[in-house]
Amino acid sequence: MNPKEELQNRRWDDSRFVAERGAVLTQWPTGVEVDLADAFAFHRALPESKRAYHKLRMGYEKDYIFLQPRAGVALLSEHLILLAKLEEEGRADFLPTTIDSYTRQNRYEEAQKGIKESKLAGRSLLNGFPAVNYGVANCRKIVEAAGVPVQIRHGTPDARLLAEITLAAGFSDFEGGGISYNIPYARDIPLDLSISHWQYVDRLCGAYAENDIIINREMFGPLTGTLVPPCISHAIGIIEALLAAEQGVKSITIGYGQGGNLVQDTAALRSLARLGRTYLERAGFGDVLLTTVFHQWMGGFPQDEARAMGVIAWGAATAALGGVNKVIAKTPHEALGIPTARANIAGLLCTRQVISMLEAQKSLQAEGLEEEEAIIEREVGEIISRVLELGEGDLARGVVRSFEAGVLDIPFAPSSWTRGSVIPVRDQDGAIRILRFGGLPFSPETRGFHRSRVEQRGRSEKREPGFRMVIDDIYAISKGRLVGKPR
Amino acid sequence: MNPKEELQNRRWDDSRFVAERGAVLTQWPTGVEVDLADAFAFHRALPESKRAYHKLRMGYEKDYIFLQPRAGVALLSEHLILLAKLEEEGRADFLPTTIDSYTRQNRYEEAQKGIKESKLAGRSLLNGFPAVNYGVANCRKIVEAAGVPVQIRHGTPDARLLAEITLAAGFSDFEGGGISYNIPYARDIPLDLSISHWQYVDRLCGAYAENDIIINREMFGPLTGTLVPPCISHAIGIIEALLAAEQGVKSITIGYGQGGNLVQDTAALRSLARLGRTYLERAGFGDVLLTTVFHQWMGGFPQDEARAMGVIAWGAATAALGGVNKVIAKTPHEALGIPTARANIAGLLCTRQVISMLEAQKSLQAEGLEEEEAIIEREVGEIISRVLELGEGDLARGVVRSFEAGVLDIPFAPSSWTRGSVIPVRDQDGAIRILRFGGLPFSPETRGFHRSRVEQRGRSEKREPGFRMVIDDIYAISKGRLVGKPR
C-alpha cells in the first residue's frame, strides 16, 4: 500500500487513483495498451446480451438461475475454442476466463515462460489463461467471439493491472475482493495492502460506472472451499460488497459455497441475499444491483466421475431449492485435473437438467429452515458489529484489526494474515458447525448452539469431537459421504 | 385359467397346484430339470448373504438403502461377466437377471433363435437373458458366481415355468404380479388368467417357505412408468401383496416409481410402507417381511448422458430423503439402448454417492408432506374399499371386476384389459395429479383436490388442461424439465 495513504473505507480521490494508475500500467509492457476512452466505446458497442450487468438484472427479475463454468488455458487460440464449446454445447449463460496461477501472483515472466512451453508442448502447461501477457487487443478476441458476458475469475491479491487490461478488453464481470482473493490465495500479503489494491479495482469499476458502463463485481464466497461456516463467508462477502459499493461499484454478486446439508445451504442462500441487501441499503447503496452466486461443493471431490456427477447434481438441487441467481458448476474431472471441454459440458448439462427439473419445486419449505436462517443472521450480525466496533466506525480498518484479533478468521487458509484458530466440523446432519471459536465474537447463545450440535454428534459417534473428526469430514465427500465416519 | 377353477383369493389346494404343475413343467424341455427336493437343498446350502430375504431383513433393521441395477444379455458367458462387473465395480447389493422379451411372452422358440443369432453375431440380439431356454443347471452358474442375492426381473404375464426353473436354480428373489406384469406388459391376456398364473408362482414360493426357504417376491410398482399417480400404483402393489401373502409368501417388496416432485415422492414412499403394513396386518399377515423399493424415473429419459445422470441423481436424492429399502438404478444410456456394464456402473455409483451423502439428512421434513401423505392414504383407501365391495369380499374377483369398471385403471397401458380412461397430468409443482378420473371411485373431496390443482396450473399457463398438456408432460423430463411447457 502506498504508505502515504492510511487504509480507510472511503472513496478514493481522483488524484490518488490517477497517480497510482501510472505505476500500475507500467508493471508489464501490455499496460500501455489500456485506453479508457477506447474501452468505454468498446463496452458501449457491445449488445446488452454480452454485458454482465444487464444479463444479471434480467435474470434477477425473471428469477432465472444462470450457469457458469470455470475454464482457462494457456493459449488464446485454444481458449477461444474451449469457450465456444462451453457456450454452444454446454449452454453456459456466462463464460469465464480463469487466469493462471503465475499471473495471479503477478509473476508475468513465469507466465510468459508457461506460454512458450505450452506452445512447444502442444498442450497447456498453465492452469489458466495469462491475460496480462496477452494484452488488451488479444483479450478482446475473447469478448468478441463470445455470445454471452465473459467474467475474469482468478484469485489475485493484486489484480490492478489484470483489471485494467481485461476491463479495457471488454470483460464486463470481474471476480475477487481484498479479503477473499488474499487469505485463501496467498501466504504473506498484508491484508491492508490487498484491500487497498482491491479498492483500486473497485474504483476503476466505479469510473466505468460513472461512464454508464456497469461492470459486475463478484466476491469469492467459498474462500478455502473446505468446511467454511456460512456466517464467515457471508460476513466477508457482505463486507467486500460494502467496500466495493463505497468505491462506486453498481452491480455486485456475493457468493456461497455449498456445504452439503440442504437445510443449512438453503438457509445460507436465502439469508445471504437478504442480509446483503439490508447492509447495502443501510449504508446508502440501495441503488446497487445485488445478486447471489452458488458454488457447487468446493472441497475435495470423489475421483470417480459418476460419483462426482452425483455431487454436482446434489449441488444443482440445492441451488434450485435454495434459490440463487447464478451457479458456478463443477466438473466430473474435479478431483483429477483441469477439466476437458467435454467434462466441463457434462457438469453444465447435468446441473441444468436438475435445476430445471426442480424449478417447479422451488417453493419447498423444509422444517428447521427458519431457525437455521435466524442463526446465520444472528452470527453475521455479531461478527459485522464487532468488525465495525474494532474499526471505530471504519469498515476497512475494522477488517484489518478483526483479522488480527481473530474476529474474522478463515479456516484452513494458507495466509499468515488470518489466525486459523477457528475449527469447523460437521454436526450429525452434516451441517457445518464450529468446534473451536478462536476469536469469533459470538454471544453465549450462539456458542451454546454450536456446542450442543457438536456434542450431539460426538455422543452419537461415541468419540470426542477433535481434529480426527475434522480430518474425517474433510475427506468425507471424496469418499462418498457427507459426515466423516470414524475409522 | 383352468376353466374348472373360478378365480378366488384363496390359497390353492395342493391337488390343484400339483395338477397344474405337471402341465407347466412340460411347456419347454428344460422343465424336466426341476426337482424341488434338490432345489431346497441348493438354497439351504447358500450363505445368508446370497439369500434375498435375509439380506433384506438385515437392511430393513439397519435402515440401509440397497442398490440394484437391471441387466441381462442373451448369452450366459457374457451375462456372468456383466454381473461380476456390476457387483465388483458397481457395488450392487442385489444383482438382477433381466429376462428377454420373447421369454416374457413364453415364445421360447424365438428366444432360442435369439440365442443362436447372438452367438453368430458375437453380440446380444436379445434384450435380456433367456433363462427358461438355459434351464436349471445353467442358471445355477449365475447364482453360484454371484456374491449377493440375485433376482429375476422380467414382465411376464405367465411366469410359471420361469419361476419353477429359476427358483430351482437358486434365485431367491422374483419380481412380478398378476396385475403389474400383465397390464403394462401385454395386449390381450385376460386379467383373471394372469392373476391365476401368479397365484401359481406365489403358491410355489409358499411351498418353498414351508420348507424354510423364504423367497422374496417383489411387485412391479412403476407399471407403465409414465405419470402413474401414486394412489394407483400403491393400490395395485398392496393388492398384489395381499394376493401373494394368501398363497403363503413370507417376504414381499412393494414398489414405487419416482414421479419427480420431492414432496409427493416422499409422501408416496412413506405412505407405501405404512399402508402396506397396515393392510397385511389387517388381513392376518403380520408375519410377512414387507419392504419397499424405489425406481428412479421410469419414463422417457434425456438422451444426453450428463443430463441423464442429473435425473439419476435426483432419483437418488429422493430415495434418500423419502426413505426406502432398495433402489433400482437407471443408467446414463437409458434413452438409447440396453446399457453397457460401464454405464450401469456409473448409474450405481452416482446413486450410491448421493444416497450416502444424504444419509445424514434423512430426517428432512418438508412443508406439505403430511397433507400429501394424507391424500394418498385417502385415495388408496377409497380404491381398495371399492375393489373389495365389487369382489363381494373376494379380493381377486374384486380386482377383475374393478378393472372392468375402471375402478382400477392404469394410464398409458397397452392392455385391452384396462380401460385407459384415467388421464394424469402434472400440477404446477410437478406433482402427478388426475385430469380425467375415468371410473376411479373417488370421493368429492378427492376429486375436488385434483381439480383445483390442475386448474391452478391451467391458469398459470393460460391454457385449458388437456391432452396437449399431458403430451408435454410425457416429453418433459427427456427435454430437461419436470412440468411440460406449452409449445
Next chain:
Amino acid sequence: MLRNNRVVLGVIGADVHAVGNKILEMVLKEAGFQVINLGVMVSQEEFINAAVESDAGAIWVSSLYGHGEIDCRGLREKCREAGIGEILLYVGGNLVVGKRTFDEVEKLFKEMGYDRIYPPGTLPEVAIAHLKEDLSS
C-alpha cells in the same frame, strides 16, 4: 398428399411400449392423416393385412424394446408378396439392442427395405413432414 393419406401404425413383435404409439396416433390425426393404429405386439402379417385392407400409403413401424433387428427383417419382402411392394415403410424407436451409432442402424434398416429410419427421441413432427413430402412426390 392426394390419395392415400392413410397410415397403418403399430409396435412390432413382442414389444409392448405403448406410450409413443399413443402419441403418434394423436399427432398423425391432428396433422390430417387417417390412422389405422394396431397398437402394440403387432406381427408383420397384421401390418400387411391392415395396409392392404385400408389401401394405406404408409406403414409406420415402431420398435422400442431392442428386438427390432430380428422383428423387422422381411417386412418389405412380405409387402411385395402381398402386392403392396411400393408402400412407404417408416421405422423408428430404439431399433437395436444397446447403444449403437445411428449410421450403422440406418444402414441396417435401409438394407432391409425401409424408406426412412428414425433415431430414438425423434419428434413426430419431423417424420410427418417427410411423410407429406413422400406421399405427394
Next chain:
Amino acid sequence: MLRNNRVVLGVIGADVHAVGNKILEMVLKEAGFQVINLGVMVSQEEFINAAVESDAGAIWVSSLYGHGEIDCRGLREKCREAGIGEILLYVGGNLVVGKRTFDEVEKLFKEMGYDRIYPPGTLPEVAIAHLKEDLSS
C-alpha cells in the same frame, strides 16, 4: 528408521492449496516424524535450505494446482549442488495440468529424480509406510 526421521514438507511454486499440507503435517507427526512444514508457495531454494539446516531424511513436495511439471523440475539437481544429493524426494498431489494417466506422470517425475510419486487422493498412511521402509533401508 534410525537417524534422520525429519521430513521437510511444503507446497511448491505459486501453489496455495493448504488443506492437504496441514493434514500431512499432522499425520506425519502422529506417525512419529519430526516435521519442518514450510507451508504453501515454497521455492526450491527454501526446500533445500530447510533440508540442509535440519539434516532431513526426506523432502515431501506437494503440487496441486497444475504447474507441478514446471515447478518441480531441477530440484534433484539443486539438491546435489547443495550436497544432499541422496535425500529422499517424494512428490504428490495433482501434479500436472489436466487429467492424464498416472503412468505418464510417474515416468515424467521419475526422470526428474523423484523417488516416489503419488497420484491424487493418496492417503498419507500409504506414503508414510513407504517412508519408514525407505529410511530404514
